[in-house]
Amino acid sequence: MAEKITARSVDYSQWYIDIVLNAKLADYSPVKGCMVIRPRGYAIWERLRGELDRRFKETGHQNAYFPMFIPMSFLQKEAEHVEGFSPELAVVTHGGGEKLEEPLVVRPTSETIIWSKYRDWIQSWRDLPLLYNQWANVVRWEKRTRLFLRTAEFLWQEGHTAHETKAEAEAETAQMLEVYRKFAEEYLCLPVIAGRKSDSEKFAGAVETYSIEAMMQDKKALQAGTSHFLGQNFAKAFDVQYQTREGSLDYVWASSWGVSTRLIGAIIMTHSDDKGLVLPPSLAQDELVIVPIFKSDNKASVMEYANKAFGLFKAEGLRVVIDSDDSQSPGWKFAEWEMRGVPIRVEAGPKDVASASVVMVRRDSGEKVQVKLEEAPAMAKELLKRMQKELLEKARTFREANTKDVRNMDDILAFYGKEIVAKNQPADDGESHEGTSEAKGGFARGLWCGSRDCEARLKAELKVTIRNLPSGMQDNCSGACCLCGASAKHMAIFARSY
RNA sequence: CGGGCUGUAGCGCAGUGGCUAGCGCGCUUGGUUCGGGACCAAGAGAUCGGAGGUUCAAAUCCUCUCAGCCCGACCA
Known part of the structure; x- marks a missing residue:
């Protein structure tokens, strides 16, 4: 018996941690509250990022990059902003062996440094809108952290846009919320509720904050993305005025919006089960894994067959991997690939060779089908498509039921x-009932x-x-x-x- | 910052004063296996979180300290 995952019914928190660690998505770091994102976790981020980036470009945005160090005084220019973020700032006081004249904040978000530059770049209505996004890491010194869901440093994207009119900035805020909503549902199979935050929950410095909210399997909500209408708050704080079409001066209107590596946590908590990770096919690094089943006397023929299958899937553009490791038994491999969340397992053994077929098993439902080898790629595509659809439906049904x-x-x-x-109250029997x-x-x-x-x-x-x-x-x-x-x-x- | 738990081999743990610190998993080598986490054999791997103290003797007792995780308040 190898790694074991705590059942959700026993301890949901521990289940989540077990999935993250055992599926090798992430690990703890030497620095408290930070996390190491391992290749399998990062691969999910890369796919997610790629698709989201495509959607940003499609809606007219450009990527840029701003420095991670922000002069402390910048944060202080917007009253609510500094109030909201100062408890969780990491501050650099020394550089090159000398004390800095002004401490530098490691960005918790980039409104301030970006708006300090927008001041230089915007003079006329002809300079607007600016539709910029950046992919970056940010640091918020959280007291209480949790892998992917809340870490001291995390990866995200932050869009920062500048507009001529209030209506335009509001439209942008709404548009990006909708981009997130569709992305979450279509790509991540995450049903979300889009809406406006109450005043007490809104972003520090925003006029209005909008969010998409998802329900996890423990029935708790997770904020999966936010889009803020910033009004003229940052324009006023950084004195960003432009000359209007009529010749007068006005402050620029703004939006900002972001999603983070937290989405990976949302995906895990929404779809996975007690056997391990369950991933939407869209996000899976490998859509299929071929597990050849052989004995020493038929290894050659089985491997040849498995390789042939591999070639057929590959030719159809499917992301497929073959597990030809002969030091592990098939049963071990089944469990291992389930842990990793590969959407479809393809079994190819002597029986399959004999019948010129393969067995395909869906990760989410366990549904097993046997198909002729030449029909396998088409069947795989069909199964993946259905899985993508049904994961969303299943999550939505769960949410509605609750x-x-x-x-x-x-x-x-x-x-x-x-x-x-x-x-965490010790019971009379002295046993810990932590998290149950x-x-x-x-x-x-x-x-x-x-x-x-x-x-x-x-x-x-x-x-x-x-x-x-x-x-x-x-x-x-x-x-x-x-x-x-x-x-x-x-x-x-x-x-x-x- | 409060509450709880834990620091002993890569990982998970046992060892509550006694001389050579164990077990399981993993790892290495060889062999037999292989359709749901196989088995046999031989190996490698630890100054027991750190510092100080008590004692003939400390992983074990005492003091201090550091770290991590989980829970709570705060937050994407």
């Missing part, structure tokens, strides 16, 4: 449980009055927060706030979250 409409506090209490299950509490509830959908107090009280009592105010559901929000009974203004999605 979403409830709530009208009042009684509904909410019934849904989430009156008491928060205490974690099943998350109750899921997404609650209900009317909200818009009061910050209501929101804060709910958070304090149940650790439930407003994830967002879903787009397309904000009309006809008349009725009573499900928290306080006052007249409601919004429809909100409530959940416990990561």
